[in-house]
Amino acid sequence: MTPQDRSILSSYDFKRSAVRLGYSAMVIALIAVALSMLYPFGITVFSSLKSKQEIYVFPPTFWPRTFVWSNYKEGMQYIHLLRAFWNTALIFAGNAFFSLFVVGFASFGLSQLKVPFRRSVTFYFMSSLMIPSATYLIPNFLNLQSLGLLDSDWALWLPAGANAFYILLLRSFMDGINKELFAAARIDGASDLRCFFRIALPLSVPVLSTLLILSFSSTWNDWFWTSLVFATPNKYPIAALVYHNIIQSLNIPWNVKFSILTLVMIPPLVFFLVFQKNIVHGLNVSGVKG
Known part of the structure; x- marks a missing residue:
C-alpha cells in the first residue's frame, strides 16, 4: 500500500473491535443524515406524479400508485x-x-x-x-x-x-x-x-x-x-x-x-x-x- 492509498483507518486498525464499532456508528449516522436530507426531495418528486385523490389519502403513501404525468403539463x-x-x-x-x-x-x-x-x-x-x-x-x-x-x-x-x-x-x-x-x-x-x-x-x-x-x-x-x-x-x-x-x-x-x-x-x-x-x-x- 502506497502512502497515497493509506487512509486514516487502515486494515490493521479494523482488527480492533472498538474501531469497527466506532466506524459502524459513524456510517449509520451518515446514512441517517443522508436519508433525512433526501426524504424531502423524494416526497416532492413522487408527490408530483400522484393524482389529486392520492395526495390527500391517509395514511399517506410515499410511492405513487399510478404515475400521473399530466401534472407537469397542467x-x-x-x-x-x-x-x-x-x-x-x-x-x-x-x-x-x-x-x-x-x-x-x-x-x-x-x-x-x-x-x-x-x-x-x-x-x-x-x-x-x-x-x-x-x-x-x-x-x-x-x-x-x-x-x-x-x-x-x-x-x-x-x-x-x-x-x-x-x-x-x-x-x-x-x-x-x-x-x-x-x-x-x-x-x-x-x-x-x-x-x-x-x-x-x-x-x-x-x-x-x-x-x-x-x-x-x-x-x-x-x-x-x-x-x-x-x-x-x-x-x-x-x-x-x-x-x-x-x-x-x-x-x-x-x-x-x-x-x-x-x-x-x-x-x-x-x-x-x-x-x-x-x-x-x-x-x-x-x-x-x-
Whole structure:
C-alpha cells in the first residue's frame, strides 16, 4: 500500500473491535443524515406524479400508485418558467460581474497592496458576518428607494459587490499567492492593475469558480429580497415567481404544485452535481497558505 492509498483507518486498525464499532456508528449516522436530507426531495418528486385523490389519502403513501404525468403539463399553465429563467439568468450575470470585479479588487487590495488600516478594514468585514441580515434589511431597502433603484436589477446587482464573505474567502486565497511574483512584475514595470489581471486573477480561478457557483445558488433560491425590491411580476426571478404564484395560491392542487417545484428543483441539482468538485476544491485551496 502506497502512502497515497493509506487512509486514516487502515486494515490493521479494523482488527480492533472498538474501531469497527466506532466506524459502524459513524456510517449509520451518515446514512441517517443522508436519508433525512433526501426524504424531502423524494416526497416532492413522487408527490408530483400522484393524482389529486392520492395526495390527500391517509395514511399517506410515499410511492405513487399510478404515475400521473399530466401534472407537469397542467403546471405549465400557472407559471411562465422561461421568462422566470431569463430573469434569474440576468440577475446572476450582474451578480457574477460585481462579485468578480468589485470583490476581486477589494480582496486584492487587502491582500497585496499597502492599504491604510488594512487590519482594521479586514476586521470590519469579518465582524459584519456576525450581524444578522435582518437588521440591515430595512436600511438597504430605504437606500435603494432613495436612489430610485427599486423594481430594477440594480437593486440586486449592487449589493452583490458588498459581500463580506466573498471578500474574506478570496482574500484568504490571495494571501497564499507568492508575493515574489508581484515583486518581479513590478520590477518589469507592471502596474497594480496589471498585476491583478495578469497574475492574481488567473491564479484565483479555482476560488472564483466557487464564488460564482455560490452566487448562482443564492440567486436561484432568493425569493424574499426579490419580492421586496420588485413590484412588477414580469420581473420576478424563479424563486419569487414560485412563491407568489404557486406557494401562496389556494386554487392550484397540491400534486400540480409539487410538479412545478420538481421542475424548479432540477437545474440547481444538476448544476451542483456537475460543479461539486469545483466547490470542494475552491474551498480547500482558499484555506491553504503558501
